[in-house]
Amino acid sequence: MAKKQKKSAKTPSAPLPLSDLLRLPHGPVDLSTLDPRATPGFPGKDKSDAPAATEVIGPELSELQERLYAAGRAAEAGAPSVLLVLQGMDTSGKGGVIRHAIGLVDPQGVKIKAFKAPTADERAHPFLWRITRELPPPGMIGIFDRSQYEDVLVVRVNELVAKSVWSARYRTINNWEAKLAAKGTVIIKCFLHISAEEQKARLLARLDDPSKYWKYNPGDVDERAKWPAYTEAYEAALEKGNTEVAPWYVVPSDRKWYRNWAVAQLLLEHLRALALGWPPADFDVAVERKRVAAS
Amino acid sequence: MAKKQKKSAKTPSAPLPLSDLLRLPHGPVDLSTLDPRATPGFPGKDKSDAPAATEVIGPELSELQERLYAAGRAAEAGAPSVLLVLQGMDTSGKGGVIRHAIGLVDPQGVKIKAFKAPTADERAHPFLWRITRELPPPGMIGIFDRSQYEDVLVVRVNELVAKSVWSARYRTINNWEAKLAAKGTVIIKCFLHISAEEQKARLLARLDDPSKYWKYNPGDVDERAKWPAYTEAYEAALEKGNTEVAPWYVVPSDRKWYRNWAVAQLLLEHLRALALGWPPADFDVAVERKRVAAS
Structure with missing residues (x-):
């Protein structure tokens, strides 16, 4: 394939690949040891440098996305796809990441799916059925706002199915992701890590601003009361789901500007690695x- | 509803609403009288002012889109939606408009559908069946890259159905659009108007740049040979589809920078009119x- 660049890639690299810095090590996970306010790899001093750092990613990210899209148009079944999985507690910023990081690329090349509580029809099928239907076609970047992991998170915490059922799902998810990767889908799983204090501040902020009332759901406070159980469920999901072909990245997310930059940078590095x-x-x-x- | 603005709207208005300037007058249409290189309403001198003019639209467009989305989340069935229809000859820039104008808003609030030649399954249904399925839900902005009008354009030019069939479709489309508008969908139909000379230049540009080969389709030259027949079909579609509730806008599109700014501005004006x-x-x-x- 022609390697000629359409525009020269002027993006300076982060000091180390961010994929190395944020990749979760194998083994047991203790979220209390991971700082949600950290800013590893950020190529600047603080928030004031974030717009410029994100802007610098834009042109290269945009061109690499176009190459991926072109590959999908030219070769269809043979072309790769990318799946970005976003998970995190309420208010961790899954929507903000889509707006600010995914907003950097051509919307025609992106397929976004927000998974809500399953419908009666969806519950009548195996739990991965509704997920599989939303996978990105070759050449596309798929974004999952919540994902297959909800079936071992909210389902586990609220005991929506028996333990014997949810505990078997980790392996089912591993196998499903391995098949997906083998067929050419690059899987980027991001856990947006916030502190309980930051969540409280963000919920209060929604109540202080009439332009944010629509984002507030009284049920979120009920879920917040289960913070320790969710933490335990996330630690299990992160540990058991942390495979070679589909590793987890833990993105410190108490600082929104870092979180948005970091996910854009992770996407950029994975697209670069495709060398399309x-x-x-x-x-x-x-x-x-x-x-x-x-x- | 609260009218408090989240951010102050600093966007200077175009001299006249662009919706007035580009709206097609009622009556017979003669495309040869409409200049594809014109730049009506552009708030600047030339191409060099386009990035700033488009940038200035961004924040207000983004906020108005969020209000629409919020209305959809809060009231679902009762909330409005927006449908942007993009039509035009090959290379007129339907994809470019989506990338540059629609790229200004949160991708979560946008549902894009590119209509290709209908499948066997789609052909077994009435022609509006596949279109209706892709309409934007309340709160969303739907983008049609080609649309219901293909059934009186490519179908008419290539005589894919009998004249008695396609000639009845104008009224069918009018009625369908009227029902859609009555249910709360704001319909913005844009014809991206380019000259035959500009199309030739754009096709040659695709052949001169290996990063654009994937956009080139030898079949486009066969369609280009039918330019007069397409012009006639477009003139009929524009005239007959130019209703009060779903008027046509003719966007001069030989200059890409004007085209992208103009569609963003049209979208902005229609969202403003919702006064959400x-x-x-x-x-x-x-x-x-x-x-x-x-x-």
């Missing part, structure tokens, strides 16, 4: 040039 | 504040 060129012409360029000129 | 506030709280704010504070 532009699809070659499947027609005779000289012949076509004459046809157009004569038209 | 933020949904009121459906809970007791004081009670919830205490609950969160105690949590």
Whole structure:
């Protein structure tokens, strides 16, 4: 494939690949040891540098996304796809990441799905049925706002199914993700890690601003009361789901500006690793040039 | 509803509403009298002012889109939606508009559908069946890259059905759009108007740049040979589809920078006209504040 760049890539790299810095090590997970206010790899001093740092990602991210899309158009079944999974407590910023990080690329190349509580129809099927239907086609970037992991998170915490059922799901998810990766889907799983104090501040902020009332749900306070149980469930999901082909990234998310930059940067690094060129012409360029000129 | 603005709206208005300037007058349409290189209403001198003009639209467009989305979340069936229909000859820039104009808003609030040649299954249904399924839900902005009008354009030009069939479709489309508008969908139909010379230049540009080969389709030259027949079909579709509730806008599109700005501005003006506030709280704010504070 042609390697010619459409625009020169001027993006300076983060000191280390962020994928290395945020990748969860294998083994037991203790979230209390991971600082939600940390800013690893950020190429600047503080919040004031965030707009510039994110802006610098934009052009390269945009071009790499276009190459992926072009590959999908040219080769369909053979082209890769990307799946970005966003998980995190309420107010951790899944929506904010989509707005600010995914908003950097062409919306035509993105397929976004927010998973809510399953419908009666969905519950009548195996839990991965509704997830599989929303996977990105070749050439596309799929974004999951919540995901297959809800079936071992909210389901486990609220005992919506028997322990024997949810405890078997970790392996089911591992196998499903392994098959997906083998078929050419790059899986990027991000846990947006916030502190209980930050969640409280964000809930109060929604109540202080009439333009944010619509984001507030009284039920969120009931879920907040189960913070320790959710933490335990997340630690299990992160540990058991942390495979070679589909590792977890823990994104410190108490600082929104870091979180948005970090997810954009993770996406950029994974797209770079695909090393996609532009699809070659499947027609005779000289012949076509004459046809157009004569038209 | 609360009218408080989240951010102050600093966007200077175009001299006249662009909706007035680009709205197609009623009556017979002669595209040869409409200049595809014109730049009506553009608040600047030339291309060099386009990035700033488009940037200035961004924040207000983004906030109005969020209000629409919030209305959809709060009131579902009762909330309005927006449908942006993009039509135009090959290379007129339907994809470019989505990338640059629609790229200004939160991708979570946008539902994009590109209509290709209908499948066997779709052809077994009335022609509006597949269109209806892709309409935006309340609170969403739907983008149609090609639309119901293909059934009186490519179908008419290539005689894919009998004249008696396609000629009845104008009225069917009018009635369908009228019902849609009555149910609360704001319909913005844009014809991206390019010249035959500009199309030739854009096709040649795709053949001169290996990063654009994937956009080139030899079949486009065959369609280009039918330019007069397409012009006639477009003139009929524009005239007959130009109703009060779903008027056509003719967007001069030989200059890409004008085209992208103009569609963003049209979308902005239609969202402004909805005059949406933020949904009121459906809970007791004081009670919830205490609950969160105690949590």
